[in-house]
Amino acid sequence: MQIPLFYDTYEDAIRDTVQALGGFKKVGSMLWPAVAADDAGRKLAACLNQDKREKLDLGELRLIRREARKVGVHILAAYEARDSGYADPQPIAPEDEAAQLKREFITAVKALETIQARMGRSALLGDT
Structure with a gap:
């Protein structure tokens, strides 16, 4: 998967992070373990659709960011830093x-x- 250097939207950065973590079903199941994988995947996709009301809450974003960090994916952290005017994060x-x-x-x-x-x-x- 070719990762772009810059993202236009927060949702795009999250979407690519989700793809790098294994896709909507896998990440949706991590976020909402009590929900069936297919439904959790659809719910996550809806949260990343700007035309839908569903949105991820801060805890859900934190989980995605932390899981991505564990596997060396820094798309979301880098987007948030750049969007706020900071240099790219340096993982410890x-x-x-x-x-x-x-x-x-x-x-x-x-x-x-x-x-x-x-x-x-x-x-x-x-x-x-």
């Missing part, structure tokens, strides 16, 4: 994110230890 590798979280945790623990030491000194001086 899971191991990079885990390392960053560990660094932030260590920094936070050190900050708490510093505060605790200051509180101890303050208590010794009678400044409670």
Whole structure:
């Protein structure tokens, strides 16, 4: 599947993201697991038709974006960034994110230890 560099509409970007994830039935079933696959696929197609009332809600868009990220498809995130005037997003590798979280945790623990030491000194001086 040839992915365009730019999209004219949000719906086009979502539609290509859905196709990259396996199609309307598959993604519709992810969005609405209690609905039969054929019906879920039709419902999703209706949500992407500008002439229909049905629209995806924020949680549904988030699910599509996250599922696309898992398989290395960044169409929707790139469209949203460009449409809002931002540079293309840079996906974070899971191991990079885990390392960053560990660094932030260590920094936070050190900050708490510093505060605790200051509180101890303050208590010794009678400044409670």
